[in-house]
Amino acid sequence: MVALWVLVVGLVVWGVAHLFPARADDDSFTVLDARLAAGTIDLATYERIRSELDRPARTSI
Numbered sequence: 001m002v003a004l005w006v007l008v009v010g011l012v013v014w015g016v017a018h019l020f021p022a023r024a025d026d027d028s029f030t031v032l033d034a035r036l037a038a039g040t041i042d043l044a045t046y047e048r049i050r051s052e053l054d055r056p057a058r059t060s061i
Helices: 002-019 026-038 043-054
Strands: none
């Protein structure tokens, strides 16, 4: 019975985590914006990197 509850709670936690994923790469956007503002990268490079960061991450099952 305990194993069943552990399984149910685990599935709920897993489901919520996948339903509302955290945006782990927010720091990447901040660094990218700072690099553009400092002039270390040009606008074309900024847009290319930004499009790469905006892609959804691949997850393996």
